[in-house]
Amino acid sequence: xxxxxxxxxxxxxxxxxxxxxxxxxxxxxxxxxxxxxxxxxxxxxxxxxxxxxxxxxxxxxxxxxxxxxxxxxxxxxxxxxxxxxxxxxxxxxxxxxxxxxxxxxxxxxxxxxxxxxxxxxxxxxxxxxxxxxxxxxxxxxxxxxxxxxxxxxxxxxxxxxxxxxxxxxxxxxxxxxxxxxxxxxxxxxxxxxxxxxxxxxxxxxxxxxxxxxxxxxxxxxxxxxxxxxxxxxxxxxxxxxxxxxxxxxxxxxxxxxxxxxxxxxxxxxxxxxxxxxxxxxxxxxxxxxxx
Ligand code: NAD
Numbered sequence: 253x254x255x256x257x258x259x260x261x262x263x264x265x266x267x268x269x270x271x272x273x274x275x276x277x278x279x280x281x282x283x284x285x286x287x288x289x290x291x292x293x294x295x296x297x298x299x300x301x302x303x304x305x306x307x308x309x310x311x312x313x314x315x316x317x318x319x320x321x322x323x324x325x326x327x328x329x330x331x332x333x334x335x336x337x338x339x340x341x342x343x344x345x346x347x348x349x350x351x352x353x354x355x356x357x358x359x360x361x362x363x364x365x366x367x368x369x370x371x372x373x374x375x376x377x378x379x380x381x382x383x384x385x386x387x388x389x390x391x392x393x394x395x396x397x398x399x400x401x402x403x404x405x406x407x408x409x410x411x412x413x414x415x416x417x418x419x420x421x422x423x424x425x426x427x428x429x430x431x432x433x434x435x436x437x438x439x440x441x442x443x444x445x446x447x448x449x450x451x452x453x454x455x456x457x458x459x460x461x462x463x464x465x466x467x468x469x470x471x472x473x474x475x476x477x478x479x480x481x482x483x484x485x486x487x488x489x490x491x492x493x494x495x496x497x498x499x500x501x502x503x504x505x506x507x508x509x510x511x512x513x514x515x516x517x518x519x520x521x522x523x524x525x526x527x528x529x530x531x532x533x534x535x536x537x538x539x540x541x542x543x
Pocket of ligand 1: 420526
């Protein structure tokens with residue numbers, strides 16, 4: 253088994269990007285600018301946004317964090333989004349999910365100017381991705397493709413099984429990998445799939461994003477498979493009940509000796525999602541997608 257070190261790959265890619273940012277600054281007199289809106293005090297969301305802001309600093313981007321209270325109305329949030337859409341100083345921005353229950357994630361996503369949608373969630377970017385047109389790829393699927401590429405894991409002709417059909421991970425990664433160029437044969441499985449184990453155990457590459465700690469066990473994985481674990485779950489630390497730890501959707505210790513490659517949690521897909529966001533922001537600043 254070989255561990256796929258997302259943290260190390262992200263660091264390498266950040267160093268390359270940092271140089272590109274310096275070059276861009278020399279030529280244009282400005283640096284890429286990412287803004288993030290964070291609603292409420294959700295601890296995991298605060299941590300994710302904190303990582304994104306730190307990553308911006310590392311590569312030389314400007315970043316702006318806009319914090320809004322949990323009680324903010326949908327209308328007020330949509331107005332903040334309008335301001336960012338209209339601000340020529342902001343190249344791209346994200347609204348950190350999840351949002352409080354009284355705010356519609358669909359309305360929020362639709363309000364974002366697709367030319368600044370560096371999370372790649374807007375239906376224009378999603379549709380363009382599905383048709384193989386230039387677009388901001390959703391950050392996590394983009395990060396996964398960069399990881400596969402870095403480890404020379406080809407997808408052409410492979411059977412990829414995706415577990416979980418969310419709009420931000422499962423559905424877009426299954427579309428992306430089945431496109432020309434990636435050329436995988438993809439099976440998308442979810443909570444209503446019958447005989448789930450049968451599908452999972454046939455995967456050459458298994459991508460798991462369901463949000464259930466240690467769900468995938470050794471029996472569900474084919475010998476020699478590549479396992480990409482997207483899940484991030486906080487659970488009580490078995491060694492110290494006062495503490496908690498992060499685990500994935502895959503039981504890493506059970507599965508690791510059966511597969512050829514596996515991503516750990518933390519330190520696998522997570523850092524590459526941030527990398528996807530940085531790459532999209534650089535593309536937005538340099539008008540690579542929408543001239
Ligand atoms: P989600 O929570 O929106 O949806 C879960 C999906 O899993 C659904 O499609 C559902 O059909 C499927 N599912 C649920 N229970 C199932 C079961 N018992 N059997 C089969 N399928 C089942 O998904 P999400 O937003 O993609 O998040 C999934 C996990 O990935 C979470 O742990 C989340 O924190 C994590 N995540 C990590 C990153 C990262 O950067 N590493 C990014 C996004 C999400």
